[in-house]
Amino acid sequence: MTLNPSADVVTRELRGKVLLVTIDHAPVNALSADVRRGLLAAIEAADADKAVEAVLIVGAGRNFIAGADIREFGKPPVPPSLPDVCNRIEACSKPVVAAIHGAALGGGLEVALAAHYRLAVNGAKLGLPEVQLGLLPGAGGTQRTPRLIGAQAALELILSGRHASAKEALALGLIDRFGSSDDILAEGLAYAHELLAAHAPVRRTRDAAALSDRAASLAAVATARAETAKKSRGLFSPLKIVDAVEAAIEQPFDEGLRLERKLFLECIDSPQRAGLIHAFFAEREVLKAPETRDAKPRALNKIGVVGGGTMGAGIAVAVLDAGLPVTMIERDDESLARGRAHIEKVYDGLIAKGRMSAEEKADVMTRWQGSTSYDALADADLVIEAVFEDLSVKKAVFAELDRVCKAGAVLATNTSYLDIDAIAASISRPADVIGLHFFSPANIMKLLEVVVPKQVSADVVATAFELAKKLRKTPVRAGVCDGFIGNRVLAVYRSAADAMMEDGASPYQIDAAVRAFGFPMGPFQVVDLAGGDIGWAARKRRAATRNPNARYVQIADRLCERGWFGQKTGRGFYLYPEGSRSGAPDPEVEAIIDAERERAGITPRTFTDEEIMRRYMAAMINEGANVLHEGIALRPLDVDVTFLYGYGFPRYRGGPMKYADTVGLATVLADIREFAKEDPLFWRASPLLVDLVERGANFASLNQSA
Template sequence: MTSGPTGHAVRRELHNRILVVTVDNPPVNALGVAVRCALSDAIEAAEQDASVDAVLLIGAGRNFIGGADIKEFGKPPLPPSLPAVCNRIEACRKPVVTAIHGAALGGGLEIALAAHYRVAVANAKLGLPEVTLGLLPGAGGTQRAPRLIGAKAALDLMLSGRHVGAREALALGLVDRVGETDDVLNEGLACVQALLDAKAPVRRTREADGLADRMASRAAIEAARAETSKNARGLFSPLKIVDAVQAALELPFDDGLRHERQLFLQCLDSPQRAGLIHAFFAEREVLKAPETRHAKARAVTSVGVIGGGTMGAGIAVALLDAGLPVTMIERDDASLARGRAHIEKVYDGLIAKGRMTSEAKAAVLTRWNGSTSYDALASADLVIEAVFEDMTVKQAVFAELDRVCKRGAVLATNTSYLDIDAIAASVSRPGDVIGLHFFSPANIMKLLEVVVPAQVSADVVATAFALAKRLRKVPVRAGVCDGFIGNRVLAIYRAAADHMMEDGASPYQIDRAVREFGFPMGPFQVSDLAGGDIGWATRKRRAATRDPNARYVQIADRICERGWFGQKTGRGYYLYPDGARTGTPDHEVEALIDAERERANITPRAFSDEEIMRRYMAAMINEGANVVHQGIALRPLDVDVTFLYGYGFPRHRGGPMKYADSVGLVNVLADIRAFAKEAPVFWKPSPLIVELVERGATLASLNHSA
């Protein structure tokens, strides 16, 4: 073995006439400019060196190549471009083999597709997830993948953005073999040597025959186009991916590459790409809470959950799925049995869908214990309370936890609105008390608001963030106020929707406009899904402190007074006959709304969908800015992530704060001031928006201030 020239990000070593080229650009071997230059140089050197018979391309560390270098996003491109590097690899006259371990994603897989042969080890994961960033594979991926594995499989891979393991990659034809060990170097060398011994030819993917059945390929493309048009909900890049694969079928390879590049640049210029890139960065930046930088998380090896209702059971499932033992506390044996039944129902649903076996369910449930005595929590490292949303009830629970839990145990509340400072003040160890606001269903929803009361210890906050990672949830740090980040903002834009409904827009028009904006559901559909009685209880709790000058729309109360709480009662704003999950408009609700307008002496007027969304978004943005201004959210991006993961905000718009910058804060402020002329109590411009507009700044400028 001899060594060749060593670059900063790529190493070269000669192993018995095989040049091993190792990408070493931690943490994920991203394809930055230094890597691209060194790869191109290595292929050139191999081709000119008579002592080299073949090239083996591998990655150092835990991955092959994780994709593009995110540090270069938004910056002018530096040569060589990734398409040029891929073309150079494919054009090499000596065999180039990639041995893949860990991630080969995006540009990393495009590099592998450009090589002549591919071997993967068991832990490999391959994918072309550019669609999640509003892009398409732009270095030949849309042209090589269909030629290699067929149009149908390639479209599935690119439109879903999913990762496939080594065995599935072999079955698809993405790789030629799966290694018997995890030793990527030796597996790669063995593969290359076998090819050399067999005098295997250079085999270029551009010449592969995956599109040979033109009729089947065309059918797959048209089916993908129809499905994407139906389900992509206005997204830009998915249909461009379909267009690029059609070009692979219809055009010579080099013409297809040029067409792919044109489509890639169109995606690059799309506002959706900017929104998706913002979401990508925001969900990473949100992990950087001040308390997590220096404090060490406490060890959590067992958890208690108080309450076995829908939320408590969902939290228990999330913990069990993370491998943690769970002790559930309920007030009596019947309630405890219902709590376990709620948990079993989740797993039975997975079994029915073929996603879990009965044996796996039984194994998980061995980690569940139930008790009607708080004393069962004596050794728990963390306890999460998920009982009825009432301060007296919650303080009674915390008094018991204060009595039985060991010193150093983290005491968490799942409250959606209540004052966690008051809960913490009611126990002898306020430094151990924190809010963990899960979203329903807690085993599925990704958002976890980590609510930080005044006296909490930094290591408790760090523990909450570590738990979120273990549960595969996205944590957002929030301060204490009524509703924290998400529900506080929700209360305001929901009030704006109620105002529009009373002023003349039907709830069905409002929901439709919100869906067309990109939300999966409108506010009245959400109310029906969550249960109208939840909001009703909150409104009654707040009644004593409500500003008497503030407008209060009573339509929701009238609906709840009739016992119409939404899907669970068969009707709310919508009708749900025979347990239907999708509602139909209710003429009795429309008559009730008309009666309320008359009582309030309001002459209804027409609203356009555009006006509905301008008011809806202005209310959301204004209160989001207030949340940042008051320090409840650390940065605008924390508001964005909250709404992306907890409230169905369309990801391609980046979140409400990113959307505000995209339409211009000056325009948002102008809308708020115009609306304030008719309703000055409700429409008060956020001081933060006023300040930023005055100095010509954006909300994004505050995103690194935590």
């Protein structure tokens, strides 16, 4: 007997006394309305059929159930709801077994928790990652999980959103058995028949007793609430999760479910949910670039890195961590030894934290080799230049790469600002040249701007995206201009911050307002962290082409002239006594600011934090629109992902362009026009922003049409 309800996405077949229920909804068995209907119908059928003595739920393909259908969020609900499906599975009068392989995440794990017995095989990953989308588990996850594994373990799992392996899930008590083979169907059927042979009863998770020590459970909740208030500042859903788990301790199951549902719906209505889900889809969509559709990546077996400074060493670590061999080039033996020491310092730090063994470090370092001769790069498939930010220096490096590298080798520059078209044009093979702009520290930061010059071959762009995948980076395609996407926009909102500082806001107030908005650091803290000399060098480089009518705030230059470059010199905008990483306000800096205001003839005025953020965000959004208008970024989501992964933009706000849509483009444009009364040159509205407002459109519409 085989029945195919709900458009064949859930099938059922009687295997002896076991009703085999298979979810087959490509690509990941997401819990669409059809899947929910099919599961509900299968349980109803099992209860009604005397020939069925147990139910086995499995997923076809590579996953059990990867989660809810996220595209349904925010739309009118289609019955049956997932809580109703889970409650019906748990209420089944016959034992229900969930056999898990691949992903059992979010609603997928909630379905498994509603079953009476759970088995998982190697490679399975179990988790409740809803917090990463601004949500909480809304189908019993906050009620069944703590009853099954205890409040402390449940809170850690749900608040982190992390995935547990099958073996960890067994140790936690999330599952009952670890399957020894990869054949999920055979393992599941064997377990179901074994349970029948043992006359195993229906065993409902709602009745599990892991919360029996009420005092310990409430103590775990109190600890989680205090830690979450600190760690998840500004986020809506994490504290709701703590409230829901507390209800699992304090209230009967059905009342706890009602509270969970109420809190879940509050999260659904939160703007944070919209921002986080936008970020979720944007980081997947950003992988699609025009050049990657048809072009095949070139080989990536051997990687070269030119330069062993902080950036070059960080890039080398990222490549080594991906399992690839690295050849590092430096100008002399002493510099090469320093480059190797930079790399070893990273791994020694991991050893000190217990995250790596000395043997593992030694194994990684066998893939590193260094040389002072470019000839060592003769067989490299891809070489990344990471030397001093000077066009003539970089051209000299590329001349050497042109001489020694094999035909078809990809030649990449890690420049943050410089003209990659000019670098490419200086050698005999411009089609092989691309920009790979890593962010510091390069072994940790996820963003990789793939900068596409005019003459580059499509397969070189595809190779860059493939490298990003191997390095577990998030690539964003960018065009060539001064600063590409991120640093170009940064220069503009940093100028807005400088102008506010000169007009009367202290750098410390501006930083505090930006942190309160959700950034981890304010703009002046970022300057001190990166090194004020870097921006100073860029400003001096641009001096010849700067519009003489444009406002130029000299406060940062005055600090740099004193050698105050930030953390590395012990003072910048902030004071860093005795190597401290957290700066203290500096009265001397405030005196320099006062003197500069007087020199510029400015009478300082006060700014509210809200006024600071309106200007800061208007500058960011307007330049983001210019970047789109000029085709430097192809889609608004490319700008959003750049800022989420490279500049600390609060993820729950979705990125600057998503944020602009949230507040309304007409509101942003009105602000820009208001600010233009003071400085019409700086506050010139982007033609794209004006056009979108006139058409009643928004940035999201450009994502859909790209």
